[in-house]
Amino acid sequence: MQEQLEEEALQKFEQIADNLSDKGYAVVDNFLDLQEVKNLMEVLTHHQEQGTFKKAGIGTADQFQVNREVRGDHIRWIEPENALPPTRVFLDKMDEMMRYINRTCYLGLKDYEFHFTVYPPGTVYQRHIDQFQVNDHRQLSCILYLNEDWLPEHGGNLRLYLPKENGEEETLDVLPIAGRLACFRSNLLPHEVLPATRHRYSLTGWLKDQLNELPFL
Numbered sequence: 021m022q023e024q025l026e027e028e029a030l031q032k033f034e035q036i037a038d039n040l041s042d043k044g045y046a047v048v049d050n051f052l053d054l055q056e057v058k059n060l061m062e063v064l065t066h067h068q069e070q071g072t073f074k075k076a077g078i079g080t081a082d083q084f085q086v087n088r089e090v091r092g093d094h095i096r097w098i099e100p101e102n103a104l105p106p107t108r109v110f111l112d113k114m115d116e117m118m119r120y121i122n123r124t125c126y127l128g129l130k131d132y133e134f135h136f137t138v139y140p141p142g143t144v145y146q147r148h149i150d151q152f153q154v155n156d157h158r159q160l161s162c163i164l165y166l167n168e169d170w171l172p173e174h175g176g177n178l179r180l181y182l183p184k185e186n187g188e189e190e191t192l193d194v195l196p197i198a199g200r201l202a203c204f205r206s207n208l209l210p211h212e213v214l215p216a217t218r219h220r221y222s223l224t225g226w227l228k229d230q231l232n233e234l235p236f237l
């Protein structure tokens with residue numbers, strides 16, 4: 021049983037690594053199972069009840085601004101050292117995935133940062149690229165969706181803009197369904213979050229080629 025689970029996890033990592041090398045993005049379903057997703061939703065709800073979500077901003081420290089037209093989500097950063105068990109399960113899987121990708125894709129990944137994310141109905145994140153100009157250590161963007169029973173009519177797609185060989189772009193829409201992981205090269209792919217009719221929940225983060233700075237030094 022354990023071996024079968026490990027085999028399944030490895031197959032997913034392999035698919036992600038292959039798709040990242042071929043296309044610059046990967047979308048895999050059942051990255052976490054439904055029970056693991058439910059457990060993460062309980063943690064998210066707990067953080068909400070504690071009032072620790074904040075409106076997300078754009079830009080880095082000295083150019084930080086909150087602009088709800090551009091980006092309407094609320095976020096709560098994960099502190100790995102204080103992570104509750106369901107969050108730990110997710111982070112451990114990310115560690116494994118990072119090691120796997122490093123063996124095959126040579127991105128030199130060293131660390132990650134993740135936050136819980138809530139988009140209230142009608143909010144968006146307009147087209148953007150995730151890598152900051154002043155701090156280009158974000159290599160891979162990863163989003164795990166937590167929305168059970170999400171239907172196409174609920175909206176809320178992640179829209180990826182993919183370059184075509186003739187220089188034009190095509191779009192790929194990804195529904196934010198529970199357990200699905202979307203992953204893409206942070207410096208390559210513009211993307212946006214379309215408005216939804218329901219609250220849209222996820223874990224959003226980046227695998228980086230530099231260790232995070234210690235926050236309290």
Ligand SMILES: O=C(O)CCC(=O)C(=O)O
Nearest residue numbers: 145150163178213222224
């Ligand atoms: O939630 C998503 O699908 C994408 C989020 C995003 O683009 C971001 O937080 O930078």
Ligand SMILES: [Fe+2]
Nearest residue numbers: 148149150211
């Ligand atoms: Fe983004």
